[in-house]
Amino acid sequence: xxxxAAALPVRRPDPAVAVISMAGDITGASEGPxxxxxxxxxxxxxxxxxxxxxxxxxxxxxxxGLLVTMLVRANRQHQRLLAFGLxxxxxxxxxxxxxxxxxxxxPDETSALAAASGRGTGR
Amino acid sequence: MTAPQTPPLPKPSLAxxxxxxxxxxxxxxARPTTAPARQEGTxxxxxxxxxxxxxPAGAINLAGRRxxxxxxxxxxxxxKTFRVQLPGAATTPAQVIAAWKEHYGEFWPAGNxxxxxxxxxxxxxxxxxxxxxxxxxxxxxxxxxxxxxxxFTFMTPEGHPFAGWITFSASAEGDAPVAAQVQALIxxxxxxxxxxxxxxxxxxxxxxxxxxxxxxxxxxxxxxQSVETSITCVDRRRQWAHAGNVWQNAGIRSSIHTVGAxxxxxxxxxxxxx
Numbered sequence: 001x002x003x004x005a006a007a008l009p010v011r012r013p014d015p016a017v018a019v020i021s022m023a024g025d026i027t028g029a030s031e032g033p034x035x036x037x038x039x040x041x042x043x044x045x046x047x048x049x050x051x052x053x054x055x056x057x058x059x060x061x062x063x064x065g066l067l068v069t070m071l072v073r074a075n076r077q078h079q080r081l082l083a084f085g086l087x088x089x090x091x092x093x094x095x096x097x098x099x100x101x102x103x104x105x106x107p108d109e110t111s112a113l114a115a116a117s118g119r120g121t122g123r
Numbered sequence: 124m125t126a127p128q129t130p131p132l133p134k135p136s137l138a139x140x141x142x143x144x145x146x147x148x149x150x151x152x153a154r155p156t157t158a159p160a161r162q163e164g165t166x167x168x169x170x171x172x173x174x175x176x177x178x179p180a181g182a183i184n185l186a187g188r189r190x191x192x193x194x195x196x197x198x199x200x201x202x203k204t205f206r207v208q209l210p211g212a213a214t215t216p217a218q219v220i221a222a223w224k225e226h227y228g229e230f231w232p233a234g235n236x237x238x239x240x241x242x243x244x245x246x247x248x249x250x251x252x253x254x255x256x257x258x259x260x261x262x263x264x265x266x267x268x269x270x271x272x273x274x275f276t277f278m279t280p281e282g283h284p285f286a287g288w289i290t291f292s293a294s295a296e297g298d299a300p301v302a303a304q305v306q307a308l309i310x311x312x313x314x315x316x317x318x319x320x321x322x323x324x325x326x327x328x329x330x331x332x333x334x335x336x337x338x339x340x341x342x343x344x345x346x347x348q349s350v351e352t353s354i355t356c357v358d359r360r361r362q363w364a365h366a367g368n369v370w371q372n373a374g375i376r377s378s379i380h381t382v383g384a385x386x387x388x389x390x391x392x393x394x395x396x397x
Binding site: 028060064069075093097098099101 | 165166167189190192194195200271276278292357358
């Protein structure tokens, strides 16, 4: 159950939207960096948090568990959690684990941003 | 159950031999690549509902049930972690997990039976659970969601007392001895189970994992080692939108099935056989 625990970059393409880059391995060892990234993303006025899975290397079941914890935190703040950049494999994992019923999945950042700002829906 | 002197080494996985750095994708774009070798075979294939044709005879409350995550449950969300160290055991995390998979049900307390699939606890397989807690009979199961050399994860189906995942893992950090861990991320599936957990069933469940880890440690010749426990309420809110899960409650359905057994027995001669 190894995994990198490097900091996860956070950027803000819109004042109400933060994007967390799910870079490297997301495993149980990623709890600190992932929650630190969420804390950084959770600024005043944040209405949606986007998870960019494009740079993801590997994610195991403990990593999936961390997404649930992050989802709970986001719900508590009345924020939406969206995902984009998933390859076919991890799109299937989110479907298998039924996380895609709570985390809206988009093919790319453009459509995720549009959905986050209410300009689109889509999956 | 006897402790082996030298537990057999599991076959090294192809994944660990061929781990590779993933390609760098275009910024913000999905990667239409196949999964890297490191991921192959560790996750279950997509499954909408459990396939009844692959279940052992007599398994009830499983066919056609959907696997559930903590999101589909009703009760408060709990993260429960149980951990035991194995000082002095000449073993590796991979050996611990191999033994745990092979003898999974043998480490459970009396009154609980786990029937592993013939092919072992591999991703996508379903294990059958039969449990008796006092007057309550429970027949349900788990889907093996994920399995690698050092961990495996169960996902519960509709009707199971919990909605969520339970991950079993082993690790060795630095000079510390190998440690085995159970971590559950679960909600009670429906209001009846939630009440039962508040009335003490939750503690019974906790004791079951302590017992399991104690037995696992004993298998590796480690005795008297305490099990560290950490229980955190991740979400205090109950999800009333999922209160209807009670319709699938495996405890109620198992009890009805048990009560109906004499009627089914008497009706057997009158059934039409194909």
